[in-house]
Amino acid sequence: MxxxxxxxxxxxxxxxxxxxxxxxxxxxxxxxxxxxxxxxxxxxxxxxxxxxxxxxxxxxxxxxxxxxxxxxxxxxxxxxxxxPHLMHSLSKSFTSTAIGLAIGEGLLSLDDPVISFFPDDTPTNPSWQLKAMRIRDLLTMSTGHRKEPRLFNVESGWTRSFLHSEIEFKPGTHFQYNSAATYMLSAILQSVTGERLVDYLDKRLFQPLEIQKPDWDRSPEGINTGGWGLRITxxxxxxxxxxxxxxxMWLGERILSETWVQEATSKQTSNxxxxxxxxxxxxxxxxxxxxxxxxxxxxxxxxxxxxxxxxxxxxxxxxxxxxxxxxxxxxxxxxxxxxxxxxxxxxxxxxxxxxxxxxxxSLPLVQGEPRSPLSRKLIERTFQIFENEAGVQSVSFDLQDNDHRITLEMDHGRETLRLGNDHYIRSKLNDHLPYTQHMRRHIGASGAWIKPDEYQAKIYLTQSPASMIYTFRFDNNRVTWTSELRHSLFAPRNLAVLEGQ
Structure with a gap:
């Protein structure tokens, strides 16, 4: 018993x-x-x-x-x-849902020509392919593009840039993954409703499903990016x-047309x-x-x-x-x-x-020792970092207890990086760490001595898939600092090695 x-x-x-x-x-x-x-x-x-x-x-x-x-x-x-976590292209399914809701309200149809919403941005003599492009072609990634139009590097006029891009195939006949097409869906929705995508969805989707109104990136024109940039749990x-x-259906109430759900989740185009x-x-x-x-x-x-x-x-x-x-x-x-x-x-x-x-x-911690023979000596040192494009002026270290600290003096001010040796320490940056510009400030970090003269810090940017690994190697009065940014679409690929003394 x-x-x-x-x-x-x-x-x-x-x-x-x-x-x-x-x-x-x-x-x-x-x-x-x-x-x-x-x-x-x-x-x-x-x-x-x-x-x-x-x-x-x-x-x-x-x-x-x-x-x-x-x-x-x-x-x-x-x-x-x-x-909330960055969704990248999972954002697209929410944008699609908004289009389904708008069609259900009679604001749009699948066969509406794309250029009909943007007379001021359409080329004077649009190609026959552009004139043939419809909302359904944006939804099914079959706009006729051979290559996806790249909007990320365009400082303004994303809609105009899309409409002026080269279209080589008949719309509806050629699958090409196309985040810019999803952006155009967001732009169309805003043009007919006068609301941003996230605001339109708030009343019709987020509130009924008890989802807190999320953050969603915007273009330079103030249009939600649609194909990426949504942050939810x-x-x-x-x-x-x-x-x-x-x-x-949700809790006995119809939120979205059953016909839309069936069509949206069925095979519309071969890939x-x-x-x-x-x-x-x-x-x-x-x-x-x-x-x-x-x-x-x-x-x-x-x-x-x-x-x-x-x-x-x-x-x-x-x-x-x-x-x-x-x-x-x-x-x-x-x-x-x-x-x-x-x-x-x-x-x-x-x-x-x-x-x-x-x-x-828990994700794996940095495997190593909590302290090194160098730990005590480093407390008395501040390393001046040589000229660099990462905005780092100096760095100092307190790496002898279980909770470590790395203090960075940067062009924008001071950042204190707190790292757990046997756990992650969550914190919020004042702005950003080297090579994490344009990323959100919430982080979780761990660190350890992986060699007697080498310390490694692992930082997860916890509102995104991205992580950063910093490795510091100490030799006499110098420090060599390497950086590896992982799982980020928009960051530089080749991160400069920083050095200081």
Whole structure:
């Protein structure tokens, strides 16, 4: 009897750990259940997590929904469940949703010519291809471009730049991934509603789904970028997936047309023929078709909203990885076969193991020593950094306790980088670190001596997939500082080595 009570108490305790965050959520947030009740074992979820940790560098968070209920969620430190994460191209699926809503309101149609919305930006003698381009061609990435128009380096006039770009194919006949086309959808929506995309969606999508109005990047003209730049939480991703899984219904109310959901998530254009490639299964309206009769929205470096209709499931993931296919493969190999149509038998040991794992999730720390023979000597030194384009004037170090500090004097002012040796320390920058301009200021950092004369700092920019590794090598009275920026689309590729004395 004592053994039974002990096990039951442990299960309840770990179950509380497992669901504590979910219980604290707004009551209109996604309801919570245990994996076994929804037809998937805790052991399978644990295996899913362990495979991600083993094979992928690095998943930041995940959430699994089954039958509309959260059965598991977790974030790897220094990431957390409440900080919005940059979606990159997963933003496109939200832009598509806005177009579906506008069509439902009679503001747009799929066959509206693109140039009809921008008479002042259209070339005097538009090509026949441009005149033939319609909203559906923007949605399906079949605008007729051989190469995607590059808007990022254009200081102004993004709409005009798109309309004046070369179009070589008949629209609707040639798939070419095209973030600029999604920007044009945002521009069209703003032109007909007088509202930015994010404001239009706030009343119609975000508020009904209990999603806090998010931040979304803008063009120089003040138009939301549409194809990228949205920042939301993992739960917000899952809610969009659940809305589409339920064919546009939310809590008994219709948010989005069922016809739109069906068309948006069906194959509208061919993008390849390889049966085992998740990027060759067809493209809808800013949604990808997947293997296993699934569909998804996704973004660079592993941002995913995977919808699995045949198993009534949604998997939301944020990451900082180059192996996006590997992330999906873990879903197909581990989660998909484990989903059953009926509840499965409770497994207290697996429940405890899963709860413990979820409570301890952390990305790998810098492996090394908390102090070095140089630690005490460095406290008395300030290194003046030679002339550089990174804006660094000087750097000083306090690297002898478990919580380390690196103080940077930069052109914009002082930045103090706090690093944990056996944990990540979360903090907020005053502005930016070297080579992280234009990125958000929330970070999580760890550091250690990897050699007696070499210290390494790992910094995750926790509102994005990006991370930075700084390595400092000390030799007599000099410091050599190398930088490696990972999983960032818009940063310089070749980062100069900094030196000082």
């Amino acid at each position: 004592k053994a039974f009570i002990s096990i039951r108490t442990l299960v309840l305790f770990f179950g509380f750990l497992f669901c504590a965050d979910a219980v604290a959520q707004n009551p209109l947030s996604l309801p919570v259940s245990h994996p076994e009740k929804e037809g998937i074992s805790s052991a399978a979820v644990l295996s899913f997590i362990e495979c991600l940790e083993k094979d992928i560098d690095a998943v930041h968070s995940f959430m699994i929904l089954r039958h509309g209920k959260r059965i598991a969620q977790g974030s790897w430190a220094p990431y957390d469940e409440t900080t 993992t739960e917000d991703i899952a809610k969009l997936g659940q809305l589409y899984l339920r064919k546009g 390849g023929s390889h049966p085992d490639n998740d990027w060759d299964q067809g493209y809808g309206y800013q949604f990808w078709r997947c293997r296993n009769n699934c569909f998804r929205g996704d973004g660079a470096f592993g941002q995913f909203c995977i919808v699995i209709p045949e198993h009534d499931a949604v998997v939301a993931i944020t990451s900082g990885t180059n192996d996006m296919g590997g992330v999906m493969q873990v879903v197909w190999d581990i989660l998909l076969p484990a989903m059953t149509s009926e509840p499965v038998e409770a497994d207290p040991a697996a429940t405890r193991s899963l709860a413990t794992k979820l409570n301890e999730l």
